[in-house]
Amino acid sequence: MSGASLFVIGGARSGKSRYAQARAEAAGRQLVFVATAEAFDDEMRDRIARHRADRDARWTTVEAPRDLPAAIDALGGGGAVVLVDCLTLWVSNLLLADADIPLANRQLCDAIARFDGTLILVANEVGLGIVPDNALARAFRDAAGQLNQSVAATVDEVALLTAGLPLTLKPRGV
Secondary structure (H helix, E strand, O other): OOEEEEEEEOOOOOOOHHHHHHHHHOOOOOOEEEEEOOOOOOOHHHHHHHHHOOOOOEEEEEEOOOOHHHHHHHHOOOOOOOEEEEEHHHHHHHHOOOHHHHHHHHHHHHHHHHHOEEEEEEEEEOOOOOOOOOOOHHHHHHHHHHHHHHHHHHHOEEEEOOEOOOOOEEOOOO
């Protein structure tokens, strides 16, 4: 994978992060992990620590819980493979900060489109379950779904992960 963008989407624990990491490492270049998670509790701290342990010394980590488009812009043209994990947490961070989600969505897609290099983005597919029973959860589901649609339209390739198996939804070059 060289000079391309890949969007990896799937349900929780579907294997999407592992798949995205393997695709990045297969490129054989410098590796940058852009983390959007924030550790507000012990469970999230443990989850972040497990994800870090899955990456070896080849990886550099950049934290971008809110200003993801600027982080992507800053990493373009450097020759590294950039892996962003995950867009769903980024949307959650923005929603809780009462940010302008449609504007952030456009800014992210613009940053993806102008990125010079290899960019891999990971997100959860949150729209396959039941309709949430409260307004905040419905707003989150809607914002994540809109972002996923926009990112999928912007990138070169989209893979859906289910039970650890990738299904190409948008082949590169289409």
